[in-house]
Amino acid sequence: MRDPVFSTRMTALLGIRHPILCGGLQWLADANYVAAVVNAGAMGFITCMSFPGEPERFRQEIRRCRMLTQGKPFGVSVSIGRRPDIVEILTPMLDVIVQEQVRIVETSGNNPAWLLPRLKDAGCIVIHKVPAVRYALSAERLGVDAVTVISGEAGGHTGQYMNSQIVQGPLAADAVRIPLALGGGMGDGRHLVTALAMGADAMLLGSRMVVAEEIWAHRAYKDHIARMDESFTRVIMSTFGKQHRVLDNATARQVADLEAAGVSDFDAYRPLAQGALVRQAYLDGDHSQGLIDMGPAGVFAREIQPVETIIDQLIDTAAAAMRSLNDRMRPVACQVSP
Structure with a gap:
């Protein structure tokens, strides 16, 4: 630690x-x-x-x-x-x-x-x-x-x-x-x-x-996230005034198609928006199903590691960034009044 x-x-x-x-x-x-x-x-x-x-x-x-x-x-x-x-x-x-x-x-x-x-x-x-x-x-x-x-x-x-x-x-x-x-x-x-x-x-x-x-999610799901770039999410549900950023998968694209068609009856979306689909995706690794919450910062999840290793690396990177900032700061010459 x-x-x-x-x-x-x-x-x-x-x-x-x-x-x-x-x-x-x-x-x-x-x-x-x-x-x-x-x-x-x-x-x-x-x-x-x-x-x-x-x-x-x-x-x-x-x-x-x-x-x-x-x-x-x-x-x-x-x-x-x-x-x-x-x-x-x-x-x-x-x-x-x-x-x-x-x-x-x-x-x-x-x-x-x-x-x-x-x-x-x-x-x-x-x-x-x-x-x-x-x-x-x-x-x-x-x-x-x-x-x-x-x-x-x-x-x-x-x-x-x-x-x-x-x-x-x-x-x-x-x-x-x-x-x-x-x-x-x-x-x-x-x-x-x-x-x-x-x-x-x-x-x-x-x-x-x-x-x-x-x-605990399936290894196949984690491997998929580790391979993704920063464009692997999309925002859906704008039709209902509460945007939802999710993994860009088959279910998310089905929702996007409904929105593009002007469908505003939530009953049409309900089968796609079930939380049980997301839980099943975590269980079996089928990341094509469910509205899986995901932000573009998932791109930094490049490999499967223990939590402590991830946190340690974050702190190491932050400390290095601070040192880099300090190195870039130009010293201001002190002028002495005559």
Whole structure:
């Protein structure tokens, strides 16, 4: 494990060695992966919705992660969907989070106001993930402890604005007062330096990590990602006002064809948008099926490696980038007044 190189408000808030967050990957972010992230000095999040309707399985995953991290803090991810029964679905998961005394919670999706008091009363540190600065400010007013602002380069649901990281990052840093992480298009140690230079306190990784050895997905899927270039994703579902960046595969192209034909009835898309298709793709390696969340930063996932190796390389690259910057800075001659 690399020694700490950077000290930020996020490393202090979460008690982590490196200012790197590895976001909750639906179906993939289990105890093995999250523990590997934490043991490498970063912060990871078990996705509670990887266990829909199974709070006791979620509880066992939390306990397993605690054992694998030897008691070090880790996080869970709570995605607040738009479905009308989301409160009924998530309430048993919140019960488990509180009962198991999970300290760090990443929330995302819709407004977290209804669950925030429960988590704060339990002593949780809450990081809310949003797709635009305006939502970061709303979350800050609600009393979250930190925010992650993702850009249009992010994999998964990126919201309606699709602002680029190079523009949105500094705007977010100027706007919010609480610790800030930036996500979307992040996959290299130089991106960590860039995020910190823009005023953030950490970077969020997602697509970059899907080839980690500790990710349980099929080897064929990982090999496919490792071979891809930066053009292997596409944005779909613009018809419904909430863009979704996914792997450019057969299912994604079917959705794109429906949109091009002007189809606006979601029932036509429903068979293609099932989460079960994505889980099956991870299980059997058939990456042609399902709307698989993926951002262009997956291009940096060039080989299958342990999580610790990936994190170490990110820190090494970031430190080298800092040295290179320092070497390029021209010394200013000191002029002495007569």
